[in-house]
Each structure stands twice: as structure tokens, then as C-alpha cells.
Amino acid sequence: MSTATKTLATARAVAQRTGPAGWVMRSVVSAHAAVILAQPVFAGVYLSGDFDALGWHATGANIVTSLGYVQLVVAVVAWVRLRRPGLFLGTLGLVAAETVQYVAGMDGALWLHLPLGVLTITGLIGQFVAVWLRPLPRTARDADDRPEATDE
Numbered sequence: 001m002s003t004a005t006k007t008l009a010t011a012r013a014v015a016q017r018t019g020p021a022g023w024v025m026r027s028v029v030s031a032h033a034a035v036i037l038a039q040p041v042f043a044g045v046y047l048s049g050d051f052d053a054l055g056w057h058a059t060g061a062n063i064v065t066s067l068g069y070v071q072l073v074v075a076v077v078a079w080v081r082l083r084r085p086g087l088f089l090g091t092l093g094l095v096a097a098e099t100v101q102y103v104a105g106m107d108g109a110l111w112l113h114l115p116l117g118v119l120t121i122t123g124l125i126g127q128f129v130a131v132w133l134r135p136l137p138r139t140a141r142d143a144d145d146r147p148e149a150t151d152e
């Protein structure tokens with residue numbers, strides 16, 4: 001292999017590695033997913049008769065929704081830097097669902113709160129898989145070369 005070919009191969013390998021914006025996105029989505037998974041557990045403990053767990057569930061709800069808004073900001077940055085709207089639109093849908101979820105929980109509207117909780121968790125797990133499955137592009141140019149990389 002010639003030096004030029006080796007240099008090209010190295011440049012390609014670096015371009016295909018996830019960049020800083022992608023790593024921030026992955027970290028926020030992972031933290032968000034970890035906290036939301038605890039929510040049905042706290043709800044189950046509460047429904048089994050341990051009333052303290054409703055407080056944990058309420059604290060979890062505050063953390064989940066805050067992380068959702070942080071993820072929205074990161075998704076805007078990723079959209080601007082990488083010119084790929086998929087992660088932003090997915091996050092916008094999740095944040096809207098979590099906001100409705102919060103209000104439904106406060107109102108005790110379990111007919112809405114339970115199915116929406118399951119849907120929200122499923123959506124966030126889908127996003128978790130999408131951001132970890134492939135390297136996220138480093139730049140918009142890199143994204144243009146790899147059109148499938150950021151679309152979920």
C-alpha cells in the first residue's frame with residue numbers, strides 16, 4: 001500500500017469516527033434513557049404499597065423532563081452542525097410526549113399516563129439504539145458523504 005493510499009485510508013477512518021457533537025448527543029440520550037427506565041420501576045413500587053416511591057417517581061419525572069430539554073438543545077446544535085433534522089424531530093416528539101406525560105401524572109389521568117409512558121420509553125430506547133448503532137458524522141460534509149448516518 002502506497003503512502004498516499006495509507007493517508008487516505010487513515011483520513012477516511014477518522015472521518016467515520018463519531019465527533020464531539022455526536023458524543024455529547026450519545027451521552028445525553030443515554031442518561032435520559034437510564035433515568036426514564038427507572039420510572040415504571042418506581043411506579044410499580046408505589047402501586048405495591050410503598051408510598052415513598054411516588055416521591056422518587058416525581059423526582060425522576062423532574063430529571064427526565066429536564067434531560068429532555070437538554071437533549072432538545074443538543075439536538076438543535078447537532079442539526080445546525082450536521083444538517084440532519086432526524087434527531088431533532090425525534091427529540092421534539094419525545095419532549096412533547098414527556099410534557100403531556102408529566103401533566104397526566106399530576107392529574108392522575110392513568111388511562112393516558114400509562115400507555116404514553118410505555119410509548120415514550122419505547123421511543124427513547126429507539127433513539128438510544130439509533131445514536132449508538134453507527135458512528136455519528138463529525139461535520140455536515142461528512143454527513144453528506146454518509147446520508148444514512150444520522151437519520152433514525
Ligand code: HEM
Nearest residue numbers: 039040043058061064065098101102105106108114117118
Ligand atoms: C411506563 C412508565 C410510567 C408509569 C407506569 C407511571 C405510573 C405512574 C403512576 C401509577 C402514578 C401515580 C398516579 C396517581 O397516584 O394518581 C404516576 C404519577 C406521576 N408520574 Fe408517572 N409513570 C410512568 C412514567 C412517567 C414519566 C416518564 C414521567 C415524566 C415525564 C412521569 C411523571 C409522573 C408525575 C409527575 C406523576 C405525579 C407525581 C405526584 O403526584 O407527585 N411518569 N405515574
